Amino acid sequence: VLQPISLLAADISTVNVQIDALSTVALRLLSDRVEASSTRSFASSTELASSTNVAVVADNLELASSAGVYQANGVGMITAVSPSPLARYETIAVQEVILVQTSRLIRVYASTTPDSLIPDSDLPGNSAGFAGNNIDISQLDTTTYPSLTIGVALETTNAAVTPQIDAVTVYYTESETPLSTTFTWRGTKVIGSQLDFSPIYKHEFSTTSDAGGERLLTNVEWDTYQVAIAGYDIKEACMAHPIAVAPNTTNAVTLVTTPDSTHNLRVVVTAGGAPLRNATVTLTRGSSDVET
Numbered sequence: 001v002l003q004p005i006s007l008l009a010a011d012i013s014t015v016n017v018q019i020d021a022l023s024t025v026a027l028r029l030l031s032d033r034v035e036a037s038s039t040r041s042f043a044s045s046t047e048l049a050s051s052t053n054v055a056v057v058a059d060n061l062e063l064a065s066s067a068g069v070y071q072a073n074g075v076g077m078i079t080a081v082s083p084s085p086l087a088r089y090e091t092i093a094v095q096e097v098i099l100v101q102t103s104r105l106i107r108v109y110a111s112t113t114p115d116s117l118i119p120d121s122d123l124p125g126n127s128a129g130f131a132g133n134n135i136d137i138s139q140l141d142t143t144t145y146p147s148l149t150i151g152v153a154l155e156t157t158n159a160a161v162t163p164q165i166d167a168v169t170v171y172y173t174e175s176e177t178p179l180s181t182t183f184t185w186r187g188t189k190v191i192g193s194q195l196d197f198s199p200i201y202k203h204e205f206s207t208t209s210d211a212g213g214e215r216l217l218t219n220v221e222w223d224t225y226q227v228a229i230a231g232y233d234i235k236e237a238c239m240a241h242p243i244a245v246a247p248n249t250t251n252a253v254t255l256v257t258t259p260d261s262t263h264n265l266r267v268v269v270t271a272g273g274a275p276l277r278n279a280t281v282t283l284t285r286g287s288s289d290v291e292t
Contacts, residue, residue, distance in 0.1 A: 021248035025217040028254040029179040029209045029229070033236070035090070038081045039169040040150075049112035050077045054154060060097075061165040063154050070162045073155040077112050078168060082147040087173040089142065092135040092150060095166040102156045102163040105129030108137065109149040118145065129153060134274070137170075178213030179257060182206055182230070187223035188242075222247040232257040233264050240268065240275075 040047045045056045053074030055064040063070040098104055107129050110116040120127050123140060140148075148170065154163050187203035194200060203223065209215045225243045227234070234241055236256035243253055258264075269279035 020222055022218075023220045023222065023245050023247060023249045023251065025220050025225075025243065025245060025251045025253055027209070027215045027217060027227070028252075029181065029183070029213040029215075029227075030176050030254065030256045031179040031213075031232075032175075032177040033256045034174040034176070035171065036083065036174050037169050037171045038083065039167055040078045041167040042165065047079055048076050049079045049149060050114075051075065054152075059166070061152060061154075063156060063162040065162070069159045070156055072157075072159070073153070075114075075154070076152045077109070077114070078150045078152065080112055080147045080149045081170045083170075083172045083174070085174045086142050086146065087175050089137045089140045089145075089148070090171040090173060092130075092137055093169045093171065094133050094135075095168075096133070097164040097166070099161045099163065101158040102154070102161055103131070104155075104163045104165065105131060105153040106135060106168075107151040107153065108140075109151055110145055111147070112149045114151070116149070117151075178209075178211065179229075179232075180209050180211050180213060181232075182208045183215075184228040185217065185225060186228070187221070187225050189221075189223050220245055227255060229257060231260050233260050234258075234266065237266075238275075 042056045042059055042061045045051075048054075048056065048061075051074070053064050053071040054061060054076040061076050063072075063074050065071070092106060092108070094104070094106060096104060105128075108118050108123055108126055110118055118126050118140070122144070123137060137148075150168050150170070152165055152168065154165075156162055184204065184206050186201055189202040190199040191202045192200040203221060203225070207215060207217075222245055225245060227241065227243070234255050235258040236254075237243075238254050239251065241253075241255060243251070245251055265283065267281050269276045269281065
């Protein structure tokens with residue numbers, strides 16, 4: 001915020017201002033979204049479409065062994081995930097135990113055959129494989145890929161230990177309803193105050209999402225912004241709301257709304273600073289559970 005500047009005659013006044021590159025926000029508003037998931041928990045080997053040097057042991061996928069000596073590497077192709085209905089893919093989540101000297105990579109295939117690896121042009125990084133526990137697959141075209149197979153590559157440099165995969169889950173959206181409406185976009189930077197001392201925000205305006213619920217905001221200054229929609233509360237937000245916009249970034253934001261109510265609570269659960277999917281939250285009052 002630029003404060004009033006004191007100027008002295010025949011003197012030089014120094015003013016420090018903060019400037020940086022502008023950003024873009026691609027905003028999607030939804031009035032409803034139905035999410036679902038498909039999990040392979042390795043209760044039996046029937047959850048593998050094919051495998052090489054891996055085995056299902058005690059509800060885990062691990063490297064095959066003989067007399068306590070594990071194979072150096074192996075691959076398991078999980079049975080196909082074919083969601084229906086399907087609006088969009090979201091993420092792949094992996095629950096696992098990766099010991100020192102072991103590793104795991106995930107690759108995504110169009111079918112259960114190894115030659116159907118989805119190219120990097122459709123899923124960047126897929127050919128090299130993904131080491132993270134949460135893999136973004138939202139860019140995959142659902143018409144081109146109505147079904148997915150997850151390939152799990154395991155490796156160890158110590159024949160006495162193996163990586164273990166507890167479960168692999170594909171999250172997706174079954175359906176979603178765009179919200180075309182007028183909303184207010186407001187930052188936190190203040191440039192003054194009204195006569196009643198209420199703040200004058202540097203960035204505050206009303207605009208409208210299109211028939212697809214989308215609105216592209218360009219030349220956005222770094223700040224933290226709120227979206228307000230008359231008659232609606234925000235039920236879900238990705239990225240988090242309020243929306244922290246850093247300089248020189250492109251930000252994709254999806255807000256799922258619900259009709260306005262007097263009492264509501266939106267909870268964000270994180271693990272290691274990252275949002276946690278499908279967490280169970282219990283609201284208590286005294287010794288009684290109010291809602292779960």
